[in-house]
Amino acid sequence: MAYAARKRLAELLEDAEREGDFSTRAEVPADALRIRVDGVGELPLPLRAPVARKLITQARQARFGRGAETLSDTGVRDTWEITPDRITLSGPDWDRALGDVLDGVRHALGLPPTTALRAEPHALLVYGKGQFFLPHQDSEKDDSMVGTLVVSLPSHHSGGELVVEHAGRSVTHRASRHQLTFVAFYADCRHEVRPVTSGYRVTLTMNLLAERVRPTDEDAGGPLADLAHCLTEHFTAPAEQQYSYGPPETTPPNRLVYLLDHEYTQRGLDWDRLKGADATRAARLRQAAGQAGCEAVLALAEVQETWDAVPPYEHYDHYGEVEHFDDCEDDECEGECLLDPDGEPGAERRRSGDFSDYELNDLIEDEINLGWWTRPDGTGGERISLPVAYAEVCATTENKDLTPYRSEYEGYMGNYGNTLDRWYRRAAVVLWPRQRSFAARAQADSEGALRELQGHLDAGALDQALTLARSLAPFWGQYGSGEATAPHFADALRVAVGLGEADTAAMLVAPFRVEALAEEHAPDLARAAGRYGRAWARGAVGGWYGTVGAYTSADRTAWLESLPALCTALRAADGDGEAVATPLVESAWQATRQQLANWLGVGREKERQAGLARLGAPLAHILQAADSGTADTIVTTLRGLPDTALECLIPALRAAGRQPRAIPEGAPAIGAFQALAGHCEERLTRVVARPVRAADDWSLSPAGACGSGCDLCPDLDAFLSSRSRKVLEWPLAQARRQHIHSRIDLAGLPVSHTTRRQGRPYTLVLTKTDAVFSREREARVRAETDLAWLRENGPARQSG
Numbered sequence: 001m002a003y004a005a006r007k008r009l010a011e012l013l014e015d016a017e018r019e020g021d022f023s024t025r026a027e028v029p030a031d032a033l034r035i036r037v038d039g040v041g042e043l044p045l046p047l048r049a050p051v052a053r054k055l056i057t058q059a060r061q062a063r064f065g066r067g068a069e070t071l072s073d074t075g076v077r078d079t080w081e082i083t084p085d086r087i088t089l090s091g092p093d094w095d096r097a098l099g100d101v102l103d104g105v106r107h108a109l110g111l112p113p114t115t116a117l118r119a120e121p122h123a124l125l126v127y128g129k130g131q132f133f134l135p136h137q138d139s140e141k142d143d144s145m146v147g148t149l150v151v152s153l154p155s156h157h158s159g160g161e162l163v164v165e166h167a168g169r170s171v172t173h174r175a176s177r178h179q180l181t182f183v184a185f186y187a188d189c190r191h192e193v194r195p196v197t198s199g200y201r202v203t204l205t206m207n208l209l210a211e212r213v214r215p216t217d218e219d220a221g222g223p224l225a226d227l228a229h230c231l232t233e234h235f236t237a238p239a240e241q242q243y244s245y246g247p248p249e250t251t252p253p254n255r256l257v258y259l260l261d262h263e264y265t266q267r268g269l270d271w272d273r274l275k276g277a278d279a280t281r282a283a284r285l286r287q288a289a290g291q292a293g294c295e296a297v298l299a300l301a302e303v304q305e306t307w308d309a310v311p312p313y314e315h316y317d318h319y320g321e322v323e324h325f326d327d328c329e330d331d332e333c334e335g336e337c338l339l340d341p342d343g344e345p346g347a348e349r350r351r352s353g354d355f356s357d358y359e360l361n362d363l364i365e366d367e368i369n370l371g372w373w374t375r376p377d378g379t380g381g382e383r384i385s386l387p388v389a390y391a392e393v394c395a396t397t398e399n400k401d402l403t404p405y406r407s408e409y410e411g412y413m414g415n416y417g418n419t420l421d422r423w424y425r426r427a428a429v430v431l432w433p434r435q436r437s438f439a440a441r442a443q444a445d446s447e448g449a450l451r452e453l454q455g456h457l458d459a460g461a462l463d464q465a466l467t468l469a470r471s472l473a474p475f476w477g478q479y480g481s482g483e484a485t486a487p488h489f490a491d492a493l494r495v496a497v498g499l500g501e502a503d504t505a506a507m508l509v510a511p512f513r514v515e516a517l518a519e520e521h522a523p524d525l526a527r528a529a530g531r532y533g534r535a536w537a538r539g540a541v542g543g544w545y546g547t548v549g550a551y552t553s554a555d556r557t558a559w560l561e562s563l564p565a566l567c568t569a570l571r572a573a574d575g576d577g578e579a580v581a582t583p584l585v586e587s588a589w590q591a592t593r594q595q596l597a598n599w600l601g602v603g604r605e606k607e608r609q610a611g612l613a614r615l616g617a618p619l620a621h622i623l624q625a626a627d628s629g630t631a632d633t634i635v636t637t638l639r640g641l642p643d644t645a646l647e648c649l650i651p652a653l654r655a656a657g658r659q660p661r662a663i664p665e666g667a668p669a670i671g672a673f674q675a676l677a678g679h680c681e682e683r684l685t686r687v688v689a690r691p692v693r694a695a696d697d698w699s700l701s702p703a704g705a706c707g708s709g710c711d712l713c714p715d716l717d718a719f720l721s722s723r724s725r726k727v728l729e730w731p732l733a734q735a736r737r738q739h740i741h742s743r744i745d746l747a748g749l750p751v752s753h754t755t756r757r758q759g760r761p762y763t764l765v766l767t768k769t770d771a772v773f774s775r776e777r778e779a780r781v782r783a784e785t786d787l788a789w790l791r792e793n794g795p796a797r798q799s800g
Ligand SMILES: O=C(O)CCC(=O)C(=O)O
Pocket: 125, 133, 138, 150, 162, 191, 193, 203, 205
């Protein structure tokens, strides 16, 4: 079983924990160090109060970093600071003493013997009574920085303990009064300096830097063969699923993601600078990988967990039921503070904070994403975005035993219980079988994969390129739909042309959206169609276009503007550009025709007019791009539409008129626009010639039967069609009044409806409004204007 392999692997790496701690301490006789400070002179040790006060006269208020900023806030950090350029360290024995301490620290922290530590002075700090530094994490100021070394100078003081924490454990260090006290900890450990209660506490802080001194060829120890066996098993057994519904997987997992315990920055992620147990575990895994024919890289993972969780018992007040927002002091509050933590009605019961004392019940959901990884050859790394599947994850330390960097709690919301979301940053060793290396990396870095394929093609290694490209098929479809991937369409297309295998080429270009297509792709598009045939091209365009009628973004309207130029370039290119241009135009037309039909069916005039007018420009672009056959089909369809289609056709003609140069000379579009213009002119002339409505003519066209065969609609139609009846008083029960309302509103009729709430049933009063006349007047004016414009500027005139 694959699960057993992962479990065993995690256990095999468990004992590495004993090989390193996150923090360590050492004492050295005070006379090992001579320390001089500019403006003060050599500091006599143990340090006494007058000297400490003299140091303060030379110091500044210490600052601290938050994000990219450096801040000064004595509520967070209150201590005096002297910069390292003003400090000189010496002493006959100092270098050797420090060297010994660093060697001990290296060993205690579990860094491999192939690594050496160096310490660089960072600051001299003086803490007087009441001064402190709240919990924080030190920033890694240097690529090779792995931690901090705090050297406490001996002095009489109380308080001022240095508390260091990692993975739920914490150690408190007190400084010696007579000796130098060295405390070292990894840079990802949170630590604090508790307030000094008497005397002065003086520390020299140093950055700990790690450097490789010997190659890592020695055996990292441990049951390597066992580990290698687990890897082989993991990569041969079918991947198991988290939930048992759905068909079982038949293929093995693509990779193994072994989560480490410490946090790392992108810069600090390096095989030689791993911390504590991580170093041993990663070294063993890497060696096992070598034996099992696998490749290993380091990665950074973002983990999110959602737990079913409850607040600790103490958070319930004496009612035994009610939970309060942390700061709530309102005696009469019955927990409303939680519903409304900001005093805004309806604010959600969601808040962030430290919920480490909450009790975790069940894990509802977890999600792991890799955001960065190093290259297999160890040269740098790259940003990636790769969700990790359940069957790929393995860890010796569970997430819940680590400290999340963010937590959010949401109280009971009906559908869900109380949930606690926790986010962690973890590093990981990611492994995959060497033969599947290309696909394993490609899933995270599609651009890199395309580059590699092109490289093989350029080098004439066609067979290899084909084998690798085929291995992308299982997951390549998830790629390409985002805007960010559009720029890589050109790369995918070029590789597709080069491969010479129709199915694989189709798979490579399939995930992109049509918006990614631009004029510059025309030569390769035409070449691909020439190579793989018309059916291939039609299939590819269908995929790029997506399902007709599916939601399409505003981007598509913008993209249609570029369609004529794209099609012109396609037709001019070598190969078979027409094979791509034709289905592109046809698909665009099918989608637009569908929208046209939808808008024509809308009764509310203003809405319909606006909707149809918006389709004008896209329609013009499609006609501009069409070949003569498609242009004819389009014109024939448009001619067959009702008069309301003029609300789209005139805007289309106007759009075409605005950019006559977009139509290539001799293009079928010229004839199509002329035919349409002639058609519109004919229709408008008929509209304008209609007799003006007589002042006493209130007749409207019938709204038609509603389809449910009700007895009301015929009566409504009789009223609407009547020349003389302006008002209808109609006693109707509520549901029936409702039906008439909706019939009138849906059709956008110039009829007002009110209900007179007297008697039973109430009376629905329908009144034809002046819009019966005004709409017709407006329509006539519009028709006259359009007709005048057509006669003056329309394409029919321009042809000459
Ligand atoms: O003074 C100390 O012991 C530690 C100070 C510290 O945490 C820092 O400078 O970042």
